[in-house]
Amino acid sequence: MRDPAQNAQLALLLEVSGTPKPGNVDRHREYDDLRFEQFMAGAVGALPGLRRAAGTDALGAAFETAIEGMSHQSGGNTQFGAVLVTVPLVRAAATDRLTPEGVAAVVEDTTVEDACAFYRAFDHVAVAVDEPPEGADDLDVRRGGDATDALRERGLTLSGVMELSAPRDGVAAEWISGFERSFEAAGWVLADEGPVYRRASRAFLRLLAAEPDTFVATRNGAATAREVTERARAVLAGDEDPEALAEEFVRRDINPGTTADLTAGALFVALERGLEV
């Protein structure tokens, strides 16, 4: 019924609809300058790129198209990471290999031109990122399309870019690991019961409790990222109220965005595997 591009769009919508997801925009909480409705517009705009990902176009170009479309709202970066998690999964699903091995092959197939398109995507929207790895200032993603000469000189593929970023970026780590956390969390979502917005919330909390969120580490520091993991564990153990924690994280501007991105990937895989909405 729904094709992979449609399931990816729905995964973006279900991710932001999941509540409570402490620290992230959801149905019940938002920031003045980053609102729920902007995520709706982001998902609408991302679809043409997701459709390219489901086709035969180069993966990097599909990603850039999705981000360019996503950027047509006034909130800025709503779903950069979620789209980055989803695009290779869409390609794998559209080519009947939605498995860790299948999506690893999709990643393996990326080219230097895919890396250039990935960098150009940063020209469309401001993304909070860490400093580039040492000795790789020419590869700072904040250079956007200006970095493509450096990419070509180094012969760096998109897979290679992700390998460089993986130690400090949870989405890049996902690319390099065969999306193991997305697949694992998809299993949780499918084995869970009840409305999808609750399943999404629980999968988010389990992912958050398992590993520090790299977006929090970048923006708020490693100590805060460790605290967030502990607090998520406390919620899962029943020792902390997730709604109160959500209020606190919004107040402290703690936004576990990478974990939300992985939740979107998990929801996409779950939809492809029969999750009913």
Place this chain on the structure above:
Amino acid sequence: MRDPAQNAQLALLLEVSGTPKPGNVDRHREYDDLRFEQFMAGAVGALPGLRRAAGTDALGAAFETAIEGMSHQSGGNTQFGAVLVTVPLVRAAATDRLTPEGVAAVVEDTTVEDACAFYRAFDHVAVAVDEPPEGADDLDVRRGGDATDALRERGLTLSGVMELSAPRDGVAAEWISGFERSFEAAGWVLADEGPVYRRASRAFLRLLAAEPDTFVATRNGAATAREVTERARAVLAGDEDPEALAEEFVRRDINPGTTADLTAGALFVALERGLEV
């Protein structure tokens, strides 16, 4: 940036995201068997039909495609009326005549085959409707595609069907009136300030206060429909709390769905006219 089909999909998403909208599913309230997330899936599924409406296909076929796609979720009828309001507006926008006169011409152009496709759309989803007009049992929409012989024998166009239903159905009345309430409410949304979800809520309340909701009249009776109008006026006058009213309407299963449908139409027109999200 967004084309008319994308703006229509976004209008469906923004309508259900608007809160508070007493009695309707929104970000903060839902029914056990009709959930917010099912409206997300409905909007995802409706897009291919909305895209046909933006093209040159027959309008009835575009509508049926949108409803068939919308039905791919387990909540049943999420957005039948909202899609019915939106489809002729999309056609008008795509042909550069998004005015009351332009959309009246779109309606005027509909054929008997459009009426047949409209009836077939009822085969995809259960819609709460009133009894057919007297002497028109053969035109009961609950007959779905079985009624097409009767439509052809009577030579009834989709515009003619809407004219028959207009006295008791607010969406049909909108078709016959050049979508005057949608255009008027679009003006309110554009002149309003702040986040779209609040503008959508206020436009909904003003529409509800202006005329009894025909969906409430059909399901809960004329007296309740009149009460709902009075209560909406009380909210606008500051004499009643909309959040408390929303709780009460959900509890009493009062769902002003037709007014929500018109709100979706208003949001579409507002987006086409530059509403920023």
